[in-house]
Amino acid sequence: MEPIVSLKPLLxxxxxxxxxxxxxxxxxxxxxRESWSLVAAVxxxxxxxxxxxxILAGQTLIxxxxxxxxxxxxxxxxxxxxxxxxxxxxxxWILAVFYSAGYMRGLHEHAQTRFNACxxxxxxxxxxxxxxxxxxxxxxxxxxxxxxxxPLVAHHQDQEGYEGGKKYIVYLTTTAKGLILPAxxxxxxxxxxLDFADNISTGILPEGASSVLVTVLYIFCILGFAKNGVxxxxxxxxxxxxxxxxxxxxxHAVAVVKVGVFCTTRVMLYVFGVDIMDDLSLGIMTxxxxxxxxxVASIIALSKDNxxxxxxxxxxxxxxxxxxxxxxxxxxxxxxxxxxxxNHAFAKITLFFCAGAIYxxxxxxxxxxxxxxxxxxxxxxxxxxxxxxxxxxAPPVAGFVTKWYLLIGSLDAGQIGIILxxxxxxxxxxxxxxPITYKAFFGKPPAGETLPAxxxxxxxxxxxxxxxxxxISVIIGIYxxxxxxxxxxxxxxxx
Numbered sequence: 001m002e003p004i005v006s007l008k009p010l011l012x013x014x015x016x017x018x019x020x021x022x023x024x025x026x027x028x029x030x031x032x033r034e035s036w037s038l039v040a041a042v043x044x045x046x047x048x049x050x051x052x053x054x055i056l057a058g059q060t061l062i063x064x065x066x067x068x069x070x071x072x073x074x075x076x077x078x079x080x081x082x083x084x085x086x087x088x089x090x091x092x093w094i095l096a097v098f099y100s101a102g103y104m105r106g107l108h109e110h111a112q113t114r115f116n117a118c119x120x121x122x123x124x125x126x127x128x129x130x131x132x133x134x135x136x137x138x139x140x141x142x143x144x145x146x147x148x149x150x151p152l153v154a155h156h157q158d159q160e161g162y163e164g165g166k167k168y169i170v171y172l173t174t175t176a177k178g179l180i181l182p183a184x185x186x187x188x189x190x191x192x193x194l195d196f197a198d199n200i201s202t203g204i205l206p207e208g209a210s211s212v213l214v215t216v217l218y219i220f221c222i223l224g225f226a227k228n229g230v231x232x233x234x235x236x237x238x239x240x241x242x243x244x245x246x247x248x249x250x251x252h253a254v255a256v257v258k259v260g261v262f263c264t265t266r267v268m269l270y271v272f273g274v275d276i277m278d279d280l281s282l283g284i285m286t287x288x289x290x291x292x293x294x295x296v297a298s299i300i301a302l303s304k305d306n307x308x309x310x311x312x313x314x315x316x317x318x319x320x321x322x323x324x325x326x327x328x329x330x331x332x333x334x335x336x337x338x339x340x341x342x343n344h345a346f347a348k349i350t351l352f353f354c355a356g357a358i359y360x361x362x363x364x365x366x367x368x369x370x371x372x373x374x375x376x377x378x379x380x381x382x383x384x385x386x387x388x389x390x391x392x393x394a395p396p397v398a399g400f401v402t403k404w405y406l407l408i409g410s411l412d413a414g415q416i417g418i419i420l421x422x423x424x425x426x427x428x429x430x431x432x433x434x435p436i437t438y439k440a441f442f443g444k445p446p447a448g449e450t451l452p453a454x455x456x457x458x459x460x461x462x463x464x465x466x467x468x469x470x471x472i473s474v475i476i477g478i479y480x481x482x483x484x485x486x487x488x489x490x491x492x493x494x495x
Contacts, residue, residue: 071194370439
């Protein structure tokens with residue numbers, strides 16, 4: 001089916017970019033500034049949602065912007081793979097706008113105009129990645145996300161903020177320029193194009209390409225997109241926790257890390273393709289490589305008392321589920337990996353939103369200080385419990401769907417070792433999430449302390465987005481079919 005030339009993908013990007021500009025221009029009036037953020041988020045989501053019927057009908061939308069060389073252009077494309085990421089990210093931006101307003105105003109944070117503008121810029125970059133038609137466009141928007149989110153990580157402008165920001169920008173830009181850029185040039189030399197394949201079987205590399213060269217290019221791509229959090233290039237992610245909690249939610253659930261795994265899996269499937277990965281055993285090699293990240297990051301999470309630090313290492317671990325599923329190359333495993341882009345987004349944004357609400361309401365950052373807090377903040381900790389169940393993979397929450405498909409896919413691939421990794425990971429998830437909820441509802445404050453009088457739930461502008469995100473985690477756990485439609489369109493070509 002011939003692609004349809006459509007302006008919609010460009011309009012979705014412009015919604016965020018224009019939103020960022022309008023936020024900057026209206027900085028003196030906080031209500032108008034936040035209104036522009038909300039309008040931009042709603043317009044972007046509406047445009048993206050309007051593309052759903054066409055994509056479900058099997059169409060692909062494209063919009064060429066300009067060409068640099070033959071086979072190298074800045075072109076937008078919307079397919080089923082794009083919408084897995086774009087729908088979740090654009091919807092969660094709407095929730096994040098309300099939540100951020102409550103958080104930033106509740107703590108009287110400085111530079112709120114810059115914060116909101118950079119937030120919009122991050123979504124502009126993320127949607128550009130989602131809608132990239134080729135490796136060059138993908139790389140361009142990947143770098144926009146890195147640069148646009150630096151001011152968010154360094155927001156507090158203290159030594160800790162600058163150190164976290166420095167680590168963030170150094171890790172992400174050096175890996176991209178040192179690994180992705182040379183890989184991209186070599187791929188262009190090999191193929192004469194950087195356009196993604198039309199399906200996940202074939203890839204774009206020629207049949208006679210050197211297996212050693214292909215393997216090296218593949219490794220460069222896996223490690224170069226360091227936003228995916230794969231060890232050993234994961235250190236930026238816990239370091240970025242110095243940012244305000246809405247930024248952490250953006251980094252860990254919506255834009256940055258999802259950009260990393262989206263780029264990684266897009267290149268695995270649409271540049272290299274399932275056939276080449278299978279022939280050279282690159283898939284199984286990758287599956288066991290990221291299994292190390294899944295287990296080690298979970299073990300580190302167990303040792304963290306700071307709630308955001310524990311959630312950060314949980315993210316490092318959970319992101320690798322997405323790459324693991326795709327790397328197994330069986331239809332069920334690929335579906336489990338890709339659906340986790342959405343499932344993880346809703347659960348993890350809930351967890352970070354809860355962490356921020358706890359800090360605003362009770363000024364507590366450490367899990368050891370949260371004994372009894374659940375009894376005075378039942379909505380926040382109830383939502384935290386629901387999102388924790390999703391991370392663990394318990395029914396009926398969304399994470400169960402992920403693990404179900406990953407386990408079936410591992411069985412189909414005959415990989416008993418991966419099944420053991422998934423089971424061990426689930427036990428570790430229970431180990432670092434369950435005690436938080438138990439302590440909050442059934443624990444007591446630390447020895448010699450009492451709960452300060454007057455602690456209650458955070459402002460409604462924070463609690464309502466938390467409850468919406470947690471509820472959707474349950475809904476997409478019970479009714480996963482809507483998002484699975486897009487995932488199954490991606491895997492339809494697999495035997």
